[in-house]
Amino acid sequence: MIAVALTTLRREFSVDVATVTWVITVFYLTSAVLQPLMGRLADRYGAHRVFTFGMIVVAIAGATGPFAPSLEWVCVARVVLAVGTAAAFPSAAALLRSLAPRGGFDAARIIGRIQLIDTSAAAIGPVVGGALILAAGWEAVFWINVPLAALAIVSTRVLIPRDEPRDRVPLRRTLSESDIPGLVAFAATVAATLMFLLALPDGPEWPLLAVAVVACALFAWREPRARVPFIDLRLLAANLPLVRVYVLFVIANVVLYGTLFGIPQYLEEDASYSTAIVGVMLVPLAAFNAVLARPIERLIDRWGVRRTMLAGGAGLVVATAALPLLALSPQWWIVLLVMAAVGIPYAFVLISLTQSLYRTAPPAIVGQAAGLFQTARSIGCISAAAVVGLSFSGSVGADDWIVLSLVVAAAALVLAVTMAATGRPAGARAA
Incomplete structure (x- = not known):
């Protein structure tokens, strides 16, 4: 929803x-x-x-968000919102692990379906x-x-x-056993890097880059020494092979969310479409995740994961x-066709x-691996936001859209080349 609200917030x-x-x-x-x-809290409490x-x-x-007097307070409300939604996926994964024995279903497969729903909701x-x-x-x-939260409860x-x-x-004990220093170092690395990148149009802010480097070094030093690392x-x-999955997922999300966050602002600002019409035109970008999930899974059974992913x-x-x-x-029917053209192959990539x-x-760490998968999604979304901010730093016109679209296309090319360069993933043979 926030994707189509960005232009309105800019004007407001x-x-x-x-x-x-x-x-x-x-x-x-x-x-x-x-x-x-949140996953650790769900397991313990x-x-x-x-x-x-x-x-x-x-x-x-x-x-409380609607009463925000400035964009800074909107950001605070979004942070609070993220605190709440961060509990959703790890809690669902933990619930499914406990329900699987009595329900007779494969928890890992259902957790995968939840991730598809997460993207399809876009x-x-x-x-x-x-x-x-x-x-x-x-x-x-x-x-x-x-009302959505009330319905969920x-x-x-x-x-x-x-x-x-x-x-x-005691909650204090749980927090003390968690890797809070590693968490803070990770957040500082990402935030400082993003601030440095967004400041580039006005000139590089080298102190921010220095903070990012130091925070990254502290993170790398801390994690192997933490009893339960972040x-x-x-x-x-x-x-x-698991690292390659995460890297590919980060790049794939740069492609998807670079388009999702960028095109509403371009269509509203330069092509003068209304916010409601833009919302409808974005549907094909993510709708195919739900429509094509079962056919793609059957295709994976025949082709294998790697061939389906390469396609x-x-x-x-x-x-x-x-x-x-x-x-x-930017005629409406051309936008719909292009969004569908991006959405269909992305569904192949996501499910693969x-x-x-x-x-x-490994089966023993499926929950932890799934949590890192969501972290990779977030890193991809943050990177996409930075790409959009840099591309539209001066204005939001046709030339700026070309810059953004070329960056997204380059990310797609890097994604495809990386897929082709990696070896056959473990267990990727057809069923």
Whole structure:
């Protein structure tokens, strides 16, 4: 929903594109940092309880966000929102692991479906967001979270068994056992790097780059020494196929979210489309994740993961090469065709990478691997926001759209080349 609200927020608070992208960035940075911690809380205090807590926080953010007097306060509300939503995925994964024995289903496969739903929801968000903004302004994008959170709480209480009794552990002890220094170093690295990149149009801010380098070095030093690391670097070093999955997922999300965050601003600013119409035109970009999930899974059974993934990567290269054409003729039917052209191969890539994740991750760490998969998504989204902010740093016109689309196309090419260069992933043979 926030993708189609960016132009409205820019006008409301009189800020430039680079500044408004912080609305996106603070959300995904908070989510990336807190998801592993929320997973630990869900394991220790109960997934049902942590999920409910998260939805209460979401409702609070939705109720207070509309009263933000400035963009800075909008960003604060988005941080609070991210705190709540960060509890959702790890809690769901923990619930499924506990329900799998009694339900007789494969928890890893269902967790993969949840990740598909997560991305497929992006097809609904722009439509709902566009309609809400048209009817009640940008504030409605926050208000809608209140009934959604209430629905989540009620349905979970009705449909999901309560947490089993467990030993009481003080929250202070849990936090002390968590890798808070590593978490802070990771956040500082990402935030300082992003601030440095967004400041480049006005001249490089070298102190920010120095902060990023120092924070990164501290993170690399800390993680191998932490009892429970924020990101287990030793685990990743011992499983390079899993690392390749994460790298590919980061690049794939730069392609998807670079398009998703960039095209609404271009179409509203330069082509004078209404927010509601733009929301509808974005539907094909993510809708195919849900429509094509089962056919692609059957194709993977026949072709194998690697061939299916390569087909998706090649399709993304061809599709993103057509993005600059929207600068020549942003007619609605051309936009729909280009969005579908990008959305279909991305569905191939997403589903192939999801299956690769569960085939390369050892069974004992599937939950941790899934959490890092979500972290990779957040890093891709943050990178995409930086790309959009830099591309539209001066204005939001046809020339600026060409710059952004060429960067997205280059990312798609890097994705395809990296896929082709990697070896056959473990377990990738056809079933």
